[in-house]
Amino acid sequence: xIVALAGGVGGAKLADGLASLFGSGLTVIVxxxxxxxxxxxxxxxDLDTVMYxxxxxxxxxTGWGVAGxxxxxxxQVVRLGGPSWFRxxxxxxxxxxxxxxxxxxxxxxxxxxxxxxxxxxxxxRILPMSDDPVRTIVHSVEGDLxxxxxxxxxxxxxxxxxxxxxxxxxxxxxxxxxGALEATDLEAIIFCPSNPFVSIDPIISVPGMRxxxxxxxxxxxxxTPIIGGAAVKGPAAKMMRELGFESSPxxxxxxxxxxxxxFVVDIADxxxxxAIEAMGMAMHATEALMxxxxxxxxxxxxxxAFARSLGARGP
Amino acid sequence: xIVALAGGVGGAKLADGLASLFGSGLTVIVxxxxxxxxxxxxxxxDLDTVMYxxxxxxxxxTGWGVAGxxxxxxxQVVRLGGPSWFRxxxxxxxxxxxxxxxxxxxxxxxxxxxxxxxxxxxxxRILPMSDDPVRTIVHSVEGDLxxxxxxxxxxxxxxxxxxxxxxxxxxxxxxxxxGALEATDLEAIIFCPSNPFVSIDPIISVPGMRxxxxxxxxxxxxxTPIIGGAAVKGPAAKMMRELGFESSPxxxxxxxxxxxxxFVVDIADxxxxxAIEAMGMAMHATEALMxxxxxxxxxxxxxxAFARSLGARGP
Numbered sequence: 001x002i003v004a005l006a007g008g009v010g011g012a013k014l015a016d017g018l019a020s021l022f023g024s025g026l027t028v029i030v031x032x033x034x035x036x037x038x039x040x041x042x043x044x045x046d047l048d049t050v051m052y053x054x055x056x057x058x059x060x061x062t063g064w065g066v067a068g069x070x071x072x073x074x075x076q077v078v079r080l081g082g083p084s085w086f087r088x089x090x091x092x093x094x095x096x097x098x099x100x101x102x103x104x105x106x107x108x109x110x111x112x113x114x115x116x117x118x119x120x121x122x123x124x125r126i127l128p129m130s131d132d133p134v135r136t137i138v139h140s141v142e143g144d145l146x147x148x149x150x151x152x153x154x155x156x157x158x159x160x161x162x163x164x165x166x167x168x169x170x171x172x173x174x175x176x177x178x179g180a181l182e183a184t185d186l187e188a189i190i191f192c193p194s195n196p197f198v199s200i201d202p203i204i205s206v207p208g209m210r211x212x213x214x215x216x217x218x219x220x221x222x223x224t225p226i227i228g229g230a231a232v233k234g235p236a237a238k239m240m241r242e243l244g245f246e247s248s249p250x251x252x253x254x255x256x257x258x259x260x261x262x263f264v265v266d267i268a269d270x271x272x273x274x275a276i277e278a279m280g281m282a283m284h285a286t287e288a289l290m291x292x293x294x295x296x297x298x299x300x301x302x303x304x305a306f307a308r309s310l311g312a313r314g315p
Numbered sequence: 316x317i318v319a320l321a322g323g324v325g326g327a328k329l330a331d332g333l334a335s336l337f338g339s340g341l342t343v344i345v346x347x348x349x350x351x352x353x354x355x356x357x358x359x360x361d362l363d364t365v366m367y368x369x370x371x372x373x374x375x376x377t378g379w380g381v382a383g384x385x386x387x388x389x390x391q392v393v394r395l396g397g398p399s400w401f402r403x404x405x406x407x408x409x410x411x412x413x414x415x416x417x418x419x420x421x422x423x424x425x426x427x428x429x430x431x432x433x434x435x436x437x438x439x440r441i442l443p444m445s446d447d448p449v450r451t452i453v454h455s456v457e458g459d460l461x462x463x464x465x466x467x468x469x470x471x472x473x474x475x476x477x478x479x480x481x482x483x484x485x486x487x488x489x490x491x492x493x494g495a496l497e498a499t500d501l502e503a504i505i506f507c508p509s510n511p512f513v514s515i516d517p518i519i520s521v522p523g524m525r526x527x528x529x530x531x532x533x534x535x536x537x538x539t540p541i542i543g544g545a546a547v548k549g550p551a552a553k554m555m556r557e558l559g560f561e562s563s564p565x566x567x568x569x570x571x572x573x574x575x576x577x578f579v580v581d582i583a584d585x586x587x588x589x590a591i592e593a594m595g596m597a598m599h600a601t602e603a604l605m606x607x608x609x610x611x612x613x614x615x616x617x618x619x620a621f622a623r624s625l626g627a628r629g630p
Contacts, residue, residue: 040416041412069387072405073388077413090388091390093388093405094392097354097388098392098395115396120394
């Protein structure tokens with residue numbers, strides 16, 4: 001059993017590699033703090049990216065949504081005077097409408113995600129970090145913005161000063177999340193290469209989550225989302241600079257040091273070993289950029305081997 | 316000013332003809348008793364058929380939905396284990412999602428329909444018969460069925476024994492409906508060629524509606540939805556036989572006699588004049604089948620001329 005923590009695209013790719021190795025032996029705990037409501041529909045961007053990626057229907061061109069997408073709905077929404085800034089594709093919309101309907105019928109996000117995954121023939125378990133609503137508020141030089149306003153509408157242009165996860169204090173890890181982290185056959189926990197501020201931080205900020213990770217007493221490793229000073233995708237590096245951090249894998253490692261025993265960087269950043277080891281973490285350098293499907297599986301293999309090597313060395 | 320009462324396809328066609336003559340001088344009061352909720356979305360089939368037809372985007376091939384429709388949403392819903400019996404197209408869905416969102420925001424169906432119509436450049440006023448929910452229950456030899464279950468899922472195959480309009484007693488005509496029927500410049504009221512049982516009956520069953528029609532003191536005419544013993548479209552003729560009526564325009568005329576002063580039949584049914592005149596109604600025979608766009612306008616012209624001739628003869 002492997003547990004992975006993931007946000008959107010990068011995290012989904014490594015999770016996909018892990019799923020190809022472990023199948024139903026993988027549980028992915030996914031950030032839901034960038035969930036929001038659009039046109040009255042509940043949207044879970046990270047959950048959907050992970051689900052579509054593991055289901056083999058992710059749109060590789062856009063990095064979000066469903067492959068072979070069409071846009072009749074959005075075109076007609078615009079014609080009828082509705083908003084166009086958040087691009088809901090016709091196929092993607094099926095997820096949101098079915099989820100909205102199931103939520104209104106009183107089902108939880110965990111149960112709904114399970115059902116969707118079953119229909120997409122996904123063997124791995126994909127779990128929202130919580131069934132309770134958590135919403136990232138981006139504090140910026142122009143004031144507070146809901147996450148998707150910042151991320152999609154404003155294209156991450158506004159400099160950020162910090163983040164609040166609304167609702168986090170009242171949120172709880174689900175029984176399924178607890179079960180995965182308390183499983184006796186759990187072998188390792190892997191923080192996928194996701195944004196440390198707005199993807200991984202919300203997950204480990206759910207009250208009780210850090211303790212569950214610590215109490216698992218298995219090797220915990222993290223994979224850098226920053227390669228050679230730049231984020232592979234998304235605003236991670238830009239956020240780091242705006243928040244006063246050096247845009248470096250070492251800054252990510254520093255954030256994770258209290259939880260993580262091993263840190264995976266790209267070979268381009270191999271020179272960081274002394275700095276990262278000085279934080280009390282082991283470091284492993286490998287090709288961390290996942291271009292194709294085979295890269296996902298290879299990086300997953302490297303990560304698991306690295307974690308196992310840490311386990312062999314004891315906590 | 317003309318007021319038309321309409322249900323779905325046939326009614327929408329005549330309303331379109333009237334709209335081409337009167338533009339903003341036309342108000343169409345539309346049946347909402349076959350409205351229902353599907354996947355948590357409020358669907359108003361007749362309202363949408365009238366709106367799409369007058370907006371020039373109706374799907375002429377199917378008789379429902381939007382022209383140039385695509386089906387990505389429905390395909391994905393099925394893949395995700397959802398129902399396929401009610402075919403929601405991608406473009407059509409824009410109406411339902413925007414409407415659902417506006418209803419949740421506390422807007423009424425009349426206001427929402429107005430906004431949608433404005434974006435579709437519809438000059439005529441399209442009004443739901445009521446903002447209060449009314450739902451047709453079909454009593455059948457197999458028990459009670461919600462209307463869309465009967466109409467779409469069961470394809471009208473189950474013999475009917477009667478209808479109940481749930482919620483009708485508590486429903487009220489809207490201020491807009493009242494305003495249209497009380498307008499001092501109202502010239503005529505036209506019952507479009509719609510199903511007398513499940514399209515026109517619900518409209519005139521809204522408490523107060525009959526009195527508003529009577530009090531308008533203008534010529535009221537009806538156009539037959541039955542030509543030569545058969546319904547042009549839909550289950551009207553089948554319903555008549557199952558309910559023990561003769562499948563004839565005369566049976567429709569008989570239902571409307573207390574409200575209607577003039578009845579329009581197809582030339583194929585011209586021989587009914589003595590029977591219909593014996594009910595105290597004037598009758599006019601014309602080409603009542605609307606195949607093309609020009610037929611709609613021509614029939615509309617004939618109807619208005621007929622109504623005016625009745626007006627000239629006094630009430």
